[in-house]
Amino acid sequence: MSNLLDPAILFFVFGVLAGTVKSNLEIPPQISRFLSLYLLMALGLKGGFSLAESGLTAEVAITLGLAVLLAVLIPAISYQLLKQRLGGFDAAAIAATYGSVSAVTFITTVQYLESHATAFGGHMAAAMALMESPAIIMAVLFANTLRQTSAASVSCGGTLALAGTPLRAGKILHESFTDGAQLLLLGAMAIGMVTGEAGKAVMAPFSTDLFKGMLAFFLLDMGLMAARNLGGLQGKPLWLLAYAVLAPLAHAALALALAWAAEVSPGNGALLMVLAASASYIAVPAVLRHAIPEAQPALYFGMSLGITFPFNIVVGIPLYVGIAQRVLG
Template sequence: MQNFLDPAILFFVFGLLAGLVKSNLEIPPPISRFLSLYLLMALGLKGGFALAGSGFNASVATSLACAVLLAILIPVMGYQVLRRFLSGFDAAAIAATYGSVSAVTFITTTQFLESHQIAYGGHMAAAMALMESPAIVIAVLLANRVRHSLSVQSNSLASNQQARIAGSQVSLGKLLHESVTDGAQMLLMGALVIGMLTGESGKAVMHVFSVDLFKGMLAFFLLDMGLLAARNISALKTSSIGLLIYAVVAPVLHAGIALLLSVLCGLNPGDACLLMLLAASASYIAVPAALRIAIPEANPSLYIGLSLGVTFPVNILVGIPLYSHIAQRVLAH
């Protein structure tokens, strides 16, 4: 209940309700973009300042390795399940969406942990960045396999399908480059490095920017996310019950895998909570933008609608306090 009394969460709920009643309240796209960049920059700085104090050690390396493993495992598992009742293209697209991460979910979780005085490592911001791209690569490879299968089944369309396969394979390197050099991704990593280099002196200078303003900016951004989530909820009316169940149940299972890895690797409760939320989250910005180019055969209303209309609100309202509680109960020493 305490999570619902957090101003940032309440602004998300308010935005969700305003969107559902079809209010004309909206945040202009340039302001929304600015807020997103601000949050990533502040998060990167805070993570860098924390890393400057702790350094890169075995614990940091273990957490990052767990993050990469999850980023590979989740989309592969998701595709195997989704392929049973969806086309190969839609299955690959949704698996990639749920195999990647939501930066806003991560940022909101860090704020929750800080407000409850639960320690976590600054390196988890790097873990989030590492988890963004693998799912895109896996989805492209899976889509190429589906196209190849279709070309074998239909000889009359073989030449056309082979051309599409070649085009997609050529674009894989481009997609990787765009993913790594994406402006938001680079800003996060750049701020992380700057925070590490400047350490305590940088932390003192940037305190107002990266700490004092953070909560208000997050609340404003979550208001916009509530409005956006409401619009995507209405787009899910034609989705099957099975997909809606997947959007709720699959993230819980992914979080369970992250918890198991955390226990096996001895992560602290704060890092484990963040890893669980990263595993449970789904991308609704970076991956969908890449999928529109890489897998045009997939239905965007499915992978965007499910991630933003179902999984994101569930994680923000229920997942964050739930996974935090579980991580503390299981991993508290």
Template sequence: MQNLLDPAILFFVFGCFAGLIRSNLEIPRSIAKFLSLYLLMALGLKGGFALAKTGLNPEIALSLAIALAMAFIVPTIGYWFLKDRIAKFDAAAVAASYGSVSAVTFVTAIQFMEQSQLNPNGYMAIALVIMESPAIIMAVLLANMLRHENNTAATSKEPSLKNILHESFTDGAHLLLLGSMAVGYFSGEAGKTVMQPFSGDLFKGMLAFFLLDMGLMVAKNFKEAKSNSLTLIAYASVSPLVHASLALGLCLLCGISLADTILLMVLSASASYIVVPAVLRYAIPEANPSIYFGLSIGITFPINILVGIPLYAWLAQTLVRA
């Protein structure tokens, strides 16, 4: 309940409401893009400052190893479950979307944890970076295998793995996050003090404004998401909890701290609706964008924002010794 009464979440709910009643309220695309870039820069700076303070110790390395493992486990499970239920190209694209991560969901989780005094570790932004690309690579490899199996030579030249990797790792949002982390790391505590008014004091308001825009976008895509089969709707609704539970199990097995466990659960439960769709549009043109984009933004994103984050935090607090 506390999460639902947070101003940023209330603005998200308001955005959904405004969109559903077909209000003409909208955030100009240039402003929405700026807000997205701001959140990534602030998140990257926080991660860099935290890493400069703690250093890369074995505990952090273990958390990051689990993040990397989940980046392969989630798309593998997704494709295995979906490949005989929908078109295989669509299955690969959906698996990639759910194997990758949502930066906005992660940022919202950080804010929730700070308000709940759960002390999130800024260095976990590195996990966000680590989990971004493996699922995309797996999906592209699967798509290429399917093309050869079906003997359907594409009319245009197939995108090379080198081009896919370049597109994934040099994506502007991804690059900004990495660059901001580097700036935070090298500037350290002095940089944190200087940047506090920008990356700290403004953060909550910027997040609320961005979630308002996300609410409008969810409402716009909700009707299309509902038009999918019951199997896909069930996958988009249930898979976040399944993926979060798998991450929780690995964290319990490896003795990961409470804060890192919550964030690993959130990352594993999230789905990409920015980077992955942008790459897959030309990497797997056989897949239907309305499926993998509509499910992630229209169903999974609001579930995670409204109920998922507090649920994952509660589960972790119940089972993990802080």
């Protein structure tokens, strides 16, 4: 309940309500883009300052290793489950969406942990960066395999009509790691590590004092977008809509089990759970529109932004943090 009384979360709820009643309230795309870049830059700086203070420890290496493991396991398992009830391309797209991460969900959780005086490591921002691309690469490989199988079965006289062209995983990986937002996050983290305590003091008005207000403004925009994307899910099977809630819970449980086995701290474990439970609605859809045009954008984008994102913001974050503190504390 305390999460709902947070001003940033209330602005998200307000945005959902405004979008539901079809208000003409909107955040200009350029402003929205600036807000997302600001949040990533501030997050990177905070992570870098924290790493400069703590240094590279064994827990840092273990946590980053768990993050990569989750980034591979989740899309692999999801694809195997989904392709039994969906077309292969839709299964690959949804697996990529839920195997990748939501930066805004992560940033909101960081703010939640800070407001509740729960310690966590600055390296978790690096964990978020590492978890973004593996699911995309795997989905492209799944789609290429499907196209090759289809080509072998329908080839006639050397002529083929394929909906999509196989793409090299290396190209997608390069685009993922050189994306401006991703690069800004990693660059800001490096700058924070180099400048340390002196940089933290100088940048505090930018990276700390403004953070809460900027997050509230951005969540207002996300609420508007979430409401406007719910329409794309009309007529979809109920089991698929349930998946948008149950899959994050299952992925968070997997992350919790790994964090418990590795004796990860409660704060870092909570962030691992949030990363595993989140679903991408920016980076992955942007890539999939070109990499897997056979999949339905309204399906994977509507599920992630229309259902999973609001669920995680309003219910998931306090749930994951509370469970992590109880199990890992």
